[in-house]
Amino acid sequence: MDNKVSLPKKGTTREQVLKQLEEIHKVDTRWQDGRAFSLVYHAGDEHTEFLKKVYTMYFHENGLNPGAFPSLKKYESEVISIAANLFNGGEHAAGTMTSGGSESIMMAVKTYRDWAFATKGIKAPEMILAQTVHPAFDKALHFFGVTPVVLKVTADQTADVAAVKNAINANTICIVGSAPQYPHGVMDPIVELAKLAKAHGIGLHVDACVGGFMLPFLKKLGRDIPPFDFSVDGVTSISADLHKYGFAAKGASLVIYKDKDLRRYQFFVKKDWPGGLFASPSVTGTRPAGSIAAAWATLTAFGEEGYLNLYRALLETTAQFRTGLEKLGFEIVGNPIGTLLAYESPDTNIFIVADLMEKKGWFVDRQMDPVCIHLTITPAHSPIVGQYLADLKECAAYAKAHPELAGEGLAAMYGMCAKIPDPTMVHQFLYQYMDDRYST
Ligand SMILES: Cc1ncc(COP(=O)(O)O)c(C=O)c1O
Structure with missing residues (x-):
């Protein structure tokens, strides 16, 4: 039993608790x-203060029942509408916030599972994923009893269209891009994935969780952005996070479908509950109203102009990172389209570099296959590009001179995980990590 903390018999003053929180x-x-x-x-601080004001204004309301809070219905439907327009959804596009x-x-x-069952009688549904899609898909497929068909990507880290084509069968309900x-x-x-989906009468879900509120603005700024939204015939749904590059408060995302008929399969309804008629759009019951209101407020406050200004600056910061990394001899993985990228090294153990960077106070996202470090670049990074690159230069030189560090710290663990072909051992290790994380 490792539950060492119990509810205190007596409370502590709120003032003291606040002090404790600041310390912790x-x-x-x-x-x-x-x-x-x-x-x-x-x-930026001004926007954060604004978000906090909006969020606290709606601190106690509940997005569960818009009947009680019509203002939330207005915000949610307008946020969906704004996104549907941004994604060229036309008048039929329909979605929900999540x-x-x-x-x-x-x-x-x-x-897609319920649509495929209702319209085609598919009882053993499969969904096709490139190995680079977010693990939220594997998790969702696991939860909903859909079989993942995970395919290796091409050398440039993109979905392999020929492999996807080969993987489609009578049980395929959807492809993910x-x-x-x-x-x-x-x-x-x-575009190519959409052609396949259309030809086989299956869904194509575009995961624009990071790109949904970035790519439309990069395109307007003159970047060469291949079409990815409902303007592509065959795209049937899009996920896009407001709480990432939409810069809204956490707890805000969207799923948008090409039309209401498809969205219908998302809903859950129940008529014979003693507590009344029940209808729910998504997984959660009670929904924080603050994140719904803050999403609406953010889109309204930024407007297109605000996002264009933000992304103009962010592209500049990203370019500075890219140039600096390449000058230091790192290689950018694939051909990143916006403000996320990953770098690898032809001659230095990147996991040692990561450990050394963490000692300097950077929180590092290590990645495997290929072994590299991930950067999601935001406005908070504009002032620190020089410092990051200077630290990286020092750490890379030290890592090169001290290859023995591969046997220490997280470098040892990541190095081992990258080499083990059998996932069972790594999975056991991850389960143990989770047990430890929830211990006191
Ligand atoms: C492409 C992509 N899809 C989905 C997700 C999952 O989003 P969340 O963490 O908001 O659940 C992420 C998170 O980083 C992501 O990058």
Whole structure:
């Protein structure tokens, strides 16, 4: 039994609790100083203060029942409408807000499963995923009893269209493409995948959780962005996170379908509950109203102009990272389309570099296959590009001179995991990690 903390018999004053929180909070990564490269999307202090005001205004309301809170119905339907227009959805596109990318993905998986059963009688559904899609898909497929067909990607880390074509069979309900995928920020060939989906009468879900509120603006800024949205015949649904590159408060994402008929399969209804008629759009019951209101407020406050200004600056910061990394001899993985990228090294153990960077206070996202470091670049990183690259230069030189460090720290663990072909051992290790994480 490792539950060492019990409810205190007597409470502590709120003032003292706040003091404790401030103290405890000090152990966390300083994302405000650009020290984390995923997890936090910070568009500046002014915007954060604005988000907090909106969120607290709706602190106690509940998105569960818009009957009680018509203002939330307005916000949610307008956020959906704004996104549907941004994604060229036309008048028929329909969606819902969710609590995050994973929930949007879960809902898409449920929708395709139920659609395929109702319209085609498919009882053993399969979904085709490139190995680079977010694990939220594997999780959702596991939860909803759909079999994943996971395919290796091409050398440039994009979905292999020929392999996808070969994998389609009578049980296939949907193909997934990412716009872009998280690990390396590269875009799957959505147009080609859509052609396959259309030809076989199956769904194509585009996971634009990171790209949905970025790519439309990059395109307007003149970037060459291949079509990825409903303008592509064959794209049937899109997930897009407001709480990532939409810069809204956490707990806000969208899943949008080409039409209401498809969205219908997402809903859950029940008529014979003693507690009344029940209808629910997604996984959660109670839904924080703050994140719904803050999403609407963010889109309204930014407008297209606000996002264009933000992305103009962010592209500049990303270019500075790219140039600096290449100058240091690192190689960018694939061809990233926006403000996420990953770098690998031809001659230095990147896991040693990661350990050394963490000693300098950077929170590092290590990746495998290929072995590389991930960067999700946000406005918090504009002031620290020089510092990051200077630290990286020092760490890379030290790592090169000390290859024996591969046997220490996380480098040893990641190095081992990258080499073990049998996943069972690594899975056991991950289960143990989870047990430890929830111990006191
Ligand atoms: C491409 C992509 N899809 C889905 C998700 C899952 O989103 P969330 O963490 O909001 O559940 C992520 C998260 O990083 C992502 O990058």
